[in-house]
Amino acid sequence: MEDKIxxxxxxxxxxxxxILFCLRQPQHGYGISQQVKQMTGGELVISPGTMYGxxxxxxxxxxxxxxxxxxxxKLYRITELGEEVLNLExxxxxxLYKNSKGEFSDE
Amino acid sequence: xxxxxxxxxxxxxxxxEEEERWLSARxxxxxxxxxxxxxxxxxxxxxxxxxVVYRLDYKNNSEDxxxxxxxxxxxxxxxxxxxxxxxxxxxxxxxxxxxDMKIFSDDASRIEMINxxxxxxxxxLVIVLFCCLVPSCIQSARETEPLATVLTVIFxxxxxxxxxxxxxxxxxxxxxxxxxxxx
Numbered sequence: 001m002e003d004k005i006x007x008x009x010x011x012x013x014x015x016x017x018x019i020l021f022c023l024r025q026p027q028h029g030y031g032i033s034q035q036v037k038q039m040t041g042g043e044l045v046i047s048p049g050t051m052y053g054x055x056x057x058x059x060x061x062x063x064x065x066x067x068x069x070x071x072x073x074k075l076y077r078i079t080e081l082g083e084e085v086l087n088l089e090x091x092x093x094x095x096l097y098k099n100s101k102g103e104f105s106d107e
Numbered sequence: 108x109x110x111x112x113x114x115x116x117x118x119x120x121x122x123x124e125e126e127e128r129w130l131s132a133r134x135x136x137x138x139x140x141x142x143x144x145x146x147x148x149x150x151x152x153x154x155x156x157x158x159v160v161y162r163l164d165y166k167n168n169s170e171d172x173x174x175x176x177x178x179x180x181x182x183x184x185x186x187x188x189x190x191x192x193x194x195x196x197x198x199x200x201x202x203x204x205x206x207d208m209k210i211f212s213d214d215a216s217r218i219e220m221i222n223x224x225x226x227x228x229x230x231x232l233v234i235v236l237f238c239c240l241v242p243s244c245i246q247s248a249r250e251t252e253p254l255a256t257v258l259t260v261i262f263x264x265x266x267x268x269x270x271x272x273x274x275x276x277x278x279x280x281x282x283x284x285x286x287x288x289x290x
Contacts, residue, residue, distance in 0.1 A: 015213055
């Protein structure tokens with residue numbers, strides 16, 4: 001089951017990656033969107049329909065979990081499985097980056 | 108009390124982009140939508156002409172409190188629902204970027220919405236067509252009574268209408284999906 005999840009999520013969409021990355025700290029949907037906007041200099045804006053859909057799907061797949069409610073907003077946080085998937089993806093991006101710079105390695 | 112008017116307009120499940128543009132144009136000419144009465148009555152109220160963006164999302168009643176809170180955080184006003192569709196609007200002046208005027212930011216989520224429409228709206232339409240209308244047509248065509256002839260005509264009209272609608276929506280939704288795929 002977990003292997004299947006890992007295959008589905010790696011590689012990730014840019015929105016998916018940032019959402020999971022931001023949820024290493026508890027956060028709600030709109031908060032994530034503001035954070036991502038800041039991190040990308042306003043280039044990546046995750047719209048509400050996409051945000052809601054991604055959060056629902058990640059929660060269902062066990063990558064993130066409900067943390068608590070704050071001012072009527074649901075806060076989420078990454079789970080252990082989510083961390084594993086995020087690390088796989090980070091590793092993939094790192095290799096991609098190194099290779100693109102000509103720093104080949106056999107690992 | 109502002110003046111009100113009712114307009115009759117029919118949009119299929121594949122015409123949501125046209126409906127968004129039509130509602131936005133009405134608002135621009137000083138009429139904002141207040142509610143929709145099934146199957147095709149749009150109730151408008153007179154207002155200041157303004158450039159307002161309209162967006163439709165298809166959730167098929169799976170929306171919850173969190174969903175509405177999220178849209179309101181992004182500055183979208185929710186004002187009506189109709190047969191699984193949710194209606195949102197936002198003044199264009201409140202959007203900093205082109206993306207702020209949209210409710211989806213990637214094509215995967217647009218395609219996901221179309222898949223929901225196909226599964227929960229088009230599929231039942233096709234099932235009714237093949238499991239009810241077509242057999243009824245055949246059944247009444249076999250009878251020789253005068254009443255049966257009338258029924259055959261009525262069933263045939265409905266069958267054709269259903270077939271046309273299913274085909275039209277199916278092709279159009281598929282085209283929309285292809286367009287999103289290509290982006």
